[in-house]
Amino acid sequence: MTERLKELLATRALPHDGIIGAGSWCAEVCGDSDITVREGVAAQLLIVDGDCTAEVNIDVERGGELRILHVVSHRSAVNVAVAMAEGAKCIMSQLVVSPSDTRVVASLMGRDAQFDFGGAFVLTDDDAASVAVDVNHISSDCVSRTVVKGVASGESHGSFSGLVYVAPDAQRTNSEQLSRNITIGNAHIETLPQLEIYADDVKCSHGATVGQMDADAILYMRQRGLSLTTAKRLQIEGFVDDVVLHLSIAGVEDVLMELMAEKLNRL
Amino acid sequence: MLKVENLHATVGDKEILKGINLEVKAGEVHAIMGPNGSGKSTLASVLAGNEKFTVTEGKVEFEGENLLELPIEERSRKGLFLGFQYPVEIPGVTMANFMKIAVNEQRKSRGLEPLTAAEYLKMMREKSAIVELDAKLTSRAVNEGFSGGEKKKNEIFQMAMLDPKLAILDETDSGLDIDALRIVATGVTRLKREDNATVVITHYQRLLDYIVPDYVHVLYKGRIIYTGDKTLALKLEKEGYDWLINDYKEE
Numbered sequence: 001m002t003e004r005l006k007e008l009l010a011t012r013a014l015p016h017d018g019i020i021g022a023g024s025w026c027a028e029v030c031g032d033s034d035i036t037v038r039e040g041v042a043a044q045l046l047i048v049d050g051d052c053t054a055e056v057n058i059d060v061e062r063g064g065e066l067r068i069l070h071v072v073s074h075r076s077a078v079n080v081a082v083a084m085a086e087g088a089k090c091i092m093s094q095l096v097v098s099p100s101d102t103r104v105v106a107s108l109m110g111r112d113a114q115f116d117f118g119g120a121f122v123l124t125d126d127d128a129a130s131v132a133v134d135v136n137h138i139s140s141d142c143v144s145r146t147v148v149k150g151v152a153s154g155e156s157h158g159s160f161s162g163l164v165y166v167a168p169d170a171q172r173t174n175s176e177q178l179s180r181n182i183t184i185g186n187a188h189i190e191t192l193p194q195l196e197i198y199a200d201d202v203k204c205s206h207g208a209t210v211g212q213m214d215a216d217a218i219l220y221m222r223q224r225g226l227s228l229t230t231a232k233r234l235q236i237e238g239f240v241d242d243v244v245l246h247l248s249i250a251g252v253e254d255v256l257m258e259l260m261a262e263k264l265n266r267l
Numbered sequence: 268m269l270k271v272e273n274l275h276a277t278v279g280d281k282e283i284l285k286g287i288n289l290e291v292k293a294g295e296v297h298a299i300m301g302p303n304g305s306g307k308s309t310l311a312s313v314l315a316g317n318e319k320f321t322v323t324e325g326k327v328e329f330e331g332e333n334l335l336e337l338p339i340e341e342r343s344r345k346g347l348f349l350g351f352q353y354p355v356e357i358p359g360v361t362m363a364n365f366m367k368i369a370v371n372e373q374r375k376s377r378g379l380e381p382l383t384a385a386e387y388l389k390m391m392r393e394k395s396a397i398v399e400l401d402a403k404l405t406s407r408a409v410n411e412g413f414s415g416g417e418k419k420k421n422e423i424f425q426m427a428m429l430d431p432k433l434a435i436l437d438e439t440d441s442g443l444d445i446d447a448l449r450i451v452a453t454g455v456t457r458l459k460r461e462d463n464a465t466v467v468i469t470h471y472q473r474l475l476d477y478i479v480p481d482y483v484h485v486l487y488k489g490r491i492i493y494t495g496d497k498t499l500a501l502k503l504e505k506e507g508y509d510w511l512i513n514d515y516k517e518e
Binding site: 214216217219220221222223224225226227228230234235237238239240241242 | 354
């Protein structure tokens with residue numbers, strides 16, 4: 001599956017010095033890697049995990065723009081740290097379909113930097129996974145948005161923790177954080193959104209929900225001839241698609257949907 | 268086509284339908300009227316197969332088969348359509364994708380190949396024109412952000428796509444302005460043929476100016492207490508239900 005992703009993206013493997021130019025790149029992470037996006041460069045990065053522990057450190061220099069797609073489909077523990085300089089922008093989407101621990105730490109170091117994160121985890125059977133997204137607003141006038149949607153079925157267990165930290169100097173911060181979850185059967189999801197704010201002129205919102213499938217919607221779809229399984233799958237797809245697909249790199253939507261469909265068949 | 272005999276149904280331990288008898292033949296239009304809480308929507312839900320209700324007694328035959336044995340989706344694939352009083356929003360699922368799956372599920376159950384993309388698009392264009400549904404709506408999520416009128420038009424659009432043998436329309440006219448009502452009702456009339464049938468549940472005679480019923484039934488306290496022709500609806504509009512209910516009490 002990730003092979004097809006790489007082909008679609010026509011990605012190149014990371015250079016030794018980790019400095020990536022414009023275009024698409026692929027980081028197959030095992031162990032640690034350092035990646036830099038130079039001033040004003042716009043690049044795309046596909047991060048795929050192996051069965052391992054890894055640490056990825058990314059610097060986006062002034063005015064640089066990086067789109068990241070992070071696919072977690074192995075048993076792994078991956079930390080991704082992104083630091084954004086003045087006017088830099090990072091748009092990251094993440095799809096987790098395997099037992100794993102991932103942590104993303106985004107630091108908005110320079111003014112007017114922007115971080116947009118859309119993630120989804122889909123867990124079945126006895127999967128256990130945790131997703132953490134920490135956003136550090138260090139400089140003023142930065143914008144961040146985090147949306148993570150979780151689905152857990154069977155005996156699986158998922159957790160989301162999200163921290164938005166706003167430093168004393170980070171005035172006029174604009175931050176949004178949303179965690180929405182659906183549990184099916186005996187599954188559990190914990191969600192822990194946190195705000196730590198030391199500046200006084202900020203706009204920060206956060207929200208978290210854990211709910212079940214919408215029985216009325218299932219009934220409606222079945223009345224139109226969809227089987228119970230199809231109706232459930234469609235609802236879950238609809239629930240997570242918007243975050244992952246909207247933020248993802250153009251052209252790979254089909255592969256992501258297929259990856260998700262494989263998982264949804266096990267719900 | 269549809270034969271309901273002595274149908275009793277409960278929700279929880281409350282009996283709502285208390286012995287419904289109703290026969291609908293191909294080519295017919297039936298209207299079911301009655302005061303609030305008389306069981307009209309329950310009847311529609313029970314026929315569609317909503318598992319919230321328990322059938323405690325009676326028989327329902329649809330096209331010669333025991334309808335009550337079939338799950339909801341099977342009833343749909345066999346040609347029973349329910350137009351919802353409150354169409355449900357399904358975030359993230361586009362109307363086009365939803366209907367494509369629905370149409371192809373129905374085709375599969377009838378031993379037909381799925382439609383090609385071109386065939387499907389053509390079908391959507393033709394059917395959305397019947398209810399003057401803005402083509403843009405089909406690329407939006409099911410009913411999400413649709414106005415009241417658009418939701419009801421969308422119900423009839425789905426009815427057109429699925430081409431049912433029997434359509435039960437549960438208060439499709441409620442909450443519609445005059446123009447939307449005309450469009451929805453005209454749509455239903457255009458879909459009417461000799462080999463299909465329609466049951467409209469309504470509070471208002473107004474809808475029946477467009478969809479002219481062969482029979483009008485009055486449902487009260489879980490039973491059909493009176494059946495007449497289209498003039499009954501006019502009389503009810505003028506005089507209310509009291510005269511019927513009083514008659515019924517005296518029985």
